[in-house]
Amino acid sequence: MDYLKLDNVQVVYNGMILVLRGVSMRVPCGKIVTLLGANGAGKTTTLKAISNLLAAERGALSGGSIHFEGRRVDDLGPEALVRSGLIQVMEGRRCFPHLTIEENLLTGAHTRSARRSELNAGLEKIFHYFPRLKVKRRLSAGYASGGEQQMCAIGRALMSNPRMVLLDEPSMGLAPQIVQEIFAIVRDLNQRERVTFLIAEQNATLALDCADFGYVIENGRVVMDGTAQTLKDSSEVREFYLGIGSGERRNFADLSKSHRRRRPFLSVED
């Protein structure tokens, strides 16, 4: 079943800059799907279109539709989306610097009308997955390390009891070891809590190791899709995203020509 479904989504910023030129994708329930692409390809915009954070950046959906759990959601605001189980962890972590780690986590439960005991149980669950946060719970999040802030941001999102989490660039600016740790926790969460993940990532190697399925986006269009294994084996992904070339030296001019790819029309339709 298609859990999250984007059909021909177009996004414009400032009413004139077309950033997404018709993105269609499917995220199956209980899976991890990754969205690969270079800087400025449209990964973040795609996620923000889904979580409807575009309005806060003068962006808007100019075409297409988004369905979540069979319901059309592209006219719902972020609050309504969080209530219905879909939440985004923004790029760059975005913890509230002057709130403590624990207060940060609690803001994630804002949409829930939970009693104190339920909230404490929620916190304990987060601390179980991210033991470091428990030690630093009274620390202002602004003073926490980058890795801890990323954990705090993910934990904060989990406090809303989501069924689906959009993770934007979880590896950004973090030490490789921390990134490994975070991806391992994401898998754990996916397996044990049955949370579906859509992860936008530049680090294709890591993302494809973690994900079940992947999409490659370029210039606001999906140019490739497939299971993580298919993508890992694809010569183009190997060359442009994994940095494993064919060995021979190539001229940059040739390279950019072969780089112009299109996904075969409607390849996702089953």
Add this chain to the structure above:
Amino acid sequence: MAFFVEVLVGGLLAGVMYGLVALGFVLIYKASGVFNFAQGAMVFLGALTATGLEQQGVPLWLAIAMTAIFTVVLAILIERLILKPLLAQPPISLFMATLGLAFVIEGLAQAVWGNNARALDLGIPDVPLEWLLDSTGVGVSTFDLVASIIALALIGVLSAFFSLTKTGRALRAVADDTKAALSVGIPLERVLIIVWSAAGLVALVAGLLWGARNGVQYSLTLVALKAFPVLIIGGFSSIPGAFAGGLIIGASEKLADVYIGPMIGGGIESWFPYVLALLFLLVRPEGLFGDRIIRRV
């Protein structure tokens, strides 16, 4: 000695009132990171509406209650007409909007209620406490004392609200990072309405107390200017800071006026606080209690 104490106490009590005005600024700054230039106009509007209604024959308590409701309606209007369209714009745009709002409020308030000065009697006598005067020789006005107690109670309630409640936590989250707050599902509209209502109610209380002291007139808007040094000293984002800053400004301006003033020709009360604020800016730009500027490298 009794004279020194009298000046000091008078200054501190006046300072609490400055703190009350500063409190309105802090509330809005805390939740939207913007300096609300219209706060002074809101103080004026509150006092003018309450006295205006009273002149129409409405009992004072009812007039105040009606003004309070009106303040909430105004907050909703401000959110709908100004804050929402300006979401995601740089803070300077919002600041300019509050500047415009200040003139609109001042203009409309005077268009509706007229621009002549009115007296406001809250029923609290402005006379020295007799027992204190008799026993120690220090004159402290009953009105100042009552006003200070009201202001202190407001400051206490609001601090507790911000640090202990779920809504307070959400307000601080919005102040720290509006977009991140949106992303976790904090309803921005409701938060802004709550904050502007609270700031409006604080302005109403400040307007009533200042109006009862100095008369309800246009110069009430200028009280807000005294809040600048208070905010710089106390910190823009701290409720207790507004209070502490108010005390420091109130006490120091009175003492300076009495003891330093005569040496340089007097009349330094009106500008001394700004000198103090300038010195603070050099030493501690975030104020005594403001959020420390967290910068990781």
